[in-house]
Amino acid sequence: MSLYLRSAAFTPIETINISTGGGVPDAFGKIAIIIKSQTDRVISSVPEIDATKIDRHFLCSTMIELPFSSLAIRERDLNFTKPPAKLPVTSFINTYECASWGYSLRHYLKQRPDSTYIMVSILDANLMDLSFWRSNENWGTSGFGLCTLLIEVRNLSLVTLTASCAITYNTTAEFATVIRKMVTGRDDLTLSLPFFPENIRQIFTRLLNGIEKLPDLHDRWGHCFGSDPWLNIICQGVEGRFTQEENLLACSIALNGYYCTTEVLVDTKSNFLLSEAV
Amino acid sequence: MKTTVRLSGVLERNPYPLSPKVCEARMLPLKEESDFIAISALPVNTCPVLLNHTEHYRLLEELLQIIEQSSLSIDIILLRMQMPAGGRMPKAFLTDSVLMLHDVVGEESILLREGKSYIVIEDSLPRHPFESGSNQLEVRISTAESSQLLVEALAKQLIECGFANIKMYTMDGTT
Numbered sequence: 001m002s003l004y005l006r007s008a009a010f011t012p013i014e015t016i017n018i019s020t021g022g023g024v025p026d027a028f029g030k031i032a033i034i035i036k037s038q039t040d041r042v043i044s045s046v047p048e049i050d051a052t053k054i055d056r057h058f059l060c061s062t063m064i065e066l067p068f069s070s071l072a073i074r075e076r077d078l079n080f081t082k083p084p085a086k087l088p089v090t091s092f093i094n095t096y097e098c099a100s101w102g103y104s105l106r107h108y109l110k111q112r113p114d115s116t117y118i119m120v121s122i123l124d125a126n127l128m129d130l131s132f133w134r135s136n137e138n139w140g141t142s143g144f145g146l147c148t149l150l151i152e153v154r155n156l157s158l159v160t161l162t163a164s165c166a167i168t169y170n171t172t173a174e175f176a177t178v179i180r181k182m183v184t185g186r187d188d189l190t191l192s193l194p195f196f197p198e199n200i201r202q203i204f205t206r207l208l209n210g211i212e213k214l215p216d217l218h219d220r221w222g223h224c225f226g227s228d229p230w231l232n233i234i235c236q237g238v239e240g241r242f243t244q245e246e247n248l249l250a251c252s253i254a255l256n257g258y259y260c261t262t263e264v265l266v267d268t269k270s271n272f273l274l275s276e277a278v
Numbered sequence: 279m280k281t282t283v284r285l286s287g288v289l290e291r292n293p294y295p296l297s298p299k300v301c302e303a304r305m306l307p308l309k310e311e312s313d314f315i316a317i318s319a320l321p322v323n324t325c326p327v328l329l330n331h332t333e334h335y336r337l338l339e340e341l342l343q344i345i346e347q348s349s350l351s352i353d354i355i356l357l358r359m360q361m362p363a364g365g366r367m368p369k370a371f372l373t374d375s376v377l378m379l380h381d382v383v384g385e386e387s388i389l390l391r392e393g394k395s396y397i398v399i400e401d402s403l404p405r406h407p408f409e410s411g412s413n414q415l416e417v418r419i420s421t422a423e424s425s426q427l428l429v430e431a432l433a434k435q436l437i438e439c440g441f442a443n444i445k446m447y448t449m450d451g452t453t
Contacts, residue, residue: 068381091384110374111389112392136307
């Protein structure tokens with residue numbers, strides 16, 4: 001462990017899309033306000049941290065792509081400007097789908113080995129209200145929202161971060177096997193896995209049998225893409241699970257086989273914020 | 279002192295005209311009436327689509343191979359990549375020496391400010407009518423070393439792949 005989760009927030013986004021009025025730019029304007037608000041809340045939740053030392057804010061996504069690729073919205077629309085967030089988004093990464101957060105961390109830690117804090121947000125919102133994104137056979141029902149993480153890098157040489165891609169197209173089973181290999185002999189680690197319906201979840205149940213895991217929350221939240229492992233940690237934190245230091249392995253897998261994992265420490269000083277749905 | 283060299287061109291034909299086409303990209307399934315209405319509301323690109331996803335990745339892989347064969351010491355390569363990807367992208371794009379973003383400008387400005395040696399491949403090659411783009415490609419090389427040989431090799435490759443209007447210039451404006 002060498003990444004410490006200082007603060008984490010999740011806001012479910014259930015009602016903002018073009019079907020509820022306005023086009024994609026209007027809908028995304030509302031999202032930009034949520035990004036700003038959540039960024040400020042997360043930074044404000046740790047007043048002991050010098051905010052000027054948080055120098056990067058990556059925004060990741062899996063399923064917000066067509067509005068950007070078609071130029072219905074542009075990257076500058078991510079940041080609300082009146083007034084701006086305490087740390088506006090500096091980079092938008094959706095290329096690695098649900099594993100984008102891990103690839104962002106890998107890039108940052110390699111390029112800025114001297115940094116102490118990093119902010120990562122994960123946004124998935126069905127702006128166009130497309131039926132594929134509501135539910136499909138790959139992951140069942142979807143859940144949408146914005147997750148924001150403030151992570152402290154305590155010792156870069158000890159960071160355990162993997163950003164990679166499956167070799168086969170039996171991706172979930174391969175992913176589970178990779179995780180099994182990672183945690184063998186590590187009784188101190190608890191897995192925080194992506195949320196899947198029972199028919200897919202059984203791959204984890206069977207291949208990761210006997211390994212400590214946080215409960216699957218698909219029934220409550222649906223599959224929330226790259227946010228899943230972090231949303232699970234937030235839910236446990238809000239419910240008071242972390243009464244002492246706990247090492248977690250956050251894991252995400254993308255439909256095209258990209259995956260990422262990282263060990264992260266949480267303790268009683270970690271802040272967890274779970275907002276009402278908007 | 280670092281110099282940024284720009285190499286740009288415009289794709290005018292399919293880059294691999296004699297190769298069989300593998301049209302295997304998966305696109306978003308549209309099922310309900312509302313799906314069609316939502317997609318119809320997106321902006322329409324009138325620029326011709328001259329290559330598919332597989333050919334786009336092949337083109338970028340070939341450019342990355344040329345960069346890898348050069349002796350330049352580069353901290354990071356940025357690739358501009360539109361999504362959805364249509365399928366799994368090549369391994370060469372997933373290494374820790376490459377970062378793919380929808381918009382490279384913000385990340386590039388940070389690398390420039392931090393004095394990194396970097397290469398950006400920024401293209402606007404539409405692979406599907408959903409995608410915006412003007413069929414332009416630009417490579418920017420920012421390094422203290424001479425990049426002349428690399429620029430020449432990349433220009434040769436682009437010409438072979440159907441790019442025209444090739445321009446090379448440095449940040450001071452010399453062509």
